Amino acid sequence: MSKDLDVEQAAGPTNDIKVETIAIQPVAAAAAAPVATVAEATVIAVTNGEKADDKLKLQQQQQQSSNVTVTTTPEQATTTTTTAAASPTTFTTTATITPSNIEAVNKGNNKSNMDPALINFKVLYVLTQLCGLTMIVLVGTWIGQHFGGLGGTANPSLEFNWHPLFMTIGFIYLYGNSILIYRGFRTTRKKTLKLTHASIHMGAFILTVIALKTVFDSHNLAKPQPIPNMYSLHSWLGLSAVIIFSLQYVAGFVAYLAPGIRENYKIAMMPFHIYFGLFGFVLAIASALMGITEKAIFAIPTYSALPAAGVLANIIGVLYVIFGALVVYLATEPAYKRKALPEDTALLSTNSATE
Ligand code: HEM
Numbered sequence: 001m002s003k004d005l006d007v008e009q010a011a012g013p014t015n016d017i018k019v020e021t022i023a024i025q026p027v028a029a030a031a032a033a034p035v036a037t038v039a040e041a042t043v044i045a046v047t048n049g050e051k052a053d054d055k056l057k058l059q060q061q062q063q064q065s066s067n068v069t070v071t072t073t074p075e076q077a078t079t080t081t082t083t084a085a086a087s088p089t090t091f092t093t094t095a096t097i098t099p100s101n102i103e104a105v106n107k108g109n110n111k112s113n114m115d116p117a118l119i120n121f122k123v124l125y126v127l128t129q130l131c132g133l134t135m136i137v138l139v140g141t142w143i144g145q146h147f148g149g150l151g152g153t154a155n156p157s158l159e160f161n162w163h164p165l166f167m168t169i170g171f172i173y174l175y176g177n178s179i180l181i182y183r184g185f186r187t188t189r190k191k192t193l194k195l196t197h198a199s200i201h202m203g204a205f206i207l208t209v210i211a212l213k214t215v216f217d218s219h220n221l222a223k224p225q226p227i228p229n230m231y232s233l234h235s236w237l238g239l240s241a242v243i244i245f246s247l248q249y250v251a252g253f254v255a256y257l258a259p260g261i262r263e264n265y266k267i268a269m270m271p272f273h274i275y276f277g278l279f280g281f282v283l284a285i286a287s288a289l290m291g292i293t294e295k296a297i298f299a300i301p302t303y304s305a306l307p308a309a310g311v312l313a314n315i316i317g318v319l320y321v322i323f324g325a326l327v328v329y330l331a332t333e334p335a336y337k338r339k340a341l342p343e344d345t346a347l348l349s350t351n352s353a354t355e
Pocket residue numbers: 163164167168171212215216219228229230231232233234235236237238239241242284285287288289290291292293294295
């Protein structure tokens with residue numbers, strides 16, 4: 001998930017050399033080549049399992065692209081005050097230093113110094129996943145244990161059971177996760193995130209269409225006579241959420257993935273994209289709550305006596321609400337917003353807010 005510091009080590013197999021921290025502070029240009037700047041790097045090295053805090057002054061040639069290769073030779077290593085009986089083995093450390101690395105290091109990119117907001121984010125993100133996965137497992141258990149499991153068109157009442165299952169996986173879980181992708185995978189390049197965002201939404205859409213087909217089948221193929229379609233508030237709001245989602249997909253695709261849209265249009269559309277994206281998601285949660293309530297009232301005759309099937313339905317409903325609340329919070333809290341990476345802007349001439 002994270003690519004943090006892009007540090008590679010070219011040590012021999014017997015040399016356990018680990019670069020833990022590299023603090024880089026540009027200092028006055030010195031004896032290096034005319035175009036070079038000198039940086040000071042503090043390297044904590046572990047040689048053959050024994051730790052030595054070595055402060056090495058390294059000279060690095062800063063290339064125009066800001067990619068710097070730091071090479072530590074044995075001669076430099078011997079200038080340290082290592083008292084451990086480290087074998088005088090050769091090691092070479094190559095660190096590719098990019099502006100993002102420098103920024104990350106300056107911020108103290110290790111666990112103890114991590115931005116507290118991001119620690120909160122990670123905890124809530126894991127909680128969201130646990131909640132979402134439990135929700136899916138419980139829907140599966142609910143239809144499996146209490147409503148006869150899954151079936152095809154030959155048995156419309158069992159075919160119906162695909163509807164809550166696929167709506168929960170696609171239109172709730174995947175939808176929510178796709179919204180969170182930019183914040184959850186913040187060190188991944190924007191272009192990759194956009195493709196992932198669009199692909200997960202497409203996966204959600206496909207499952208939603210299957211879920212709609214199975215519920216319409218279960219009404220149209222019902223015996224002895226078909227059940228009317230689109231009579232309930234659940235079906236009205238549910239279908240509205242699917243239509244909003246579809247329009248949003250087309251608009252998002254045209255604005256942010258297809259080429260040729262001017263940057264100022266992209267920027268102007270973003271607040272609408274975010275608003276309608278979240279609005280559709282909240283409407284999906286509300287529809288699912290109505291759907292599960294309806295099903296409980298229609299199909300559990302002793303619902304008011306709190307049977308196991310009813311309790312499970314209520315727990316699933318509570319999980320829908322918690323999952324929805326967590327996704328909306330994580331997607332709207334300004335402190336959790338993904339910050340543009342230098343490579344997002346470096347590789348593209350356009351504004352990073354939308355690219
Ligand atoms: C959030 C996603 C959901 C959406 C978008 C959605 C959408 C729909 C739609 C459009 C219909 C109308 C089908 C027709 O008239 O033939 C329907 C029916 C139904 N759905 Fe859902 N549904 C969702 C989730 C659920 C869930 C989680 C359940 C729980 C069991 C459920 C239970 C039902 C039931 C019992 C019907 C048949 C009665 C009716 O038409 O209201 N739905 N759903």
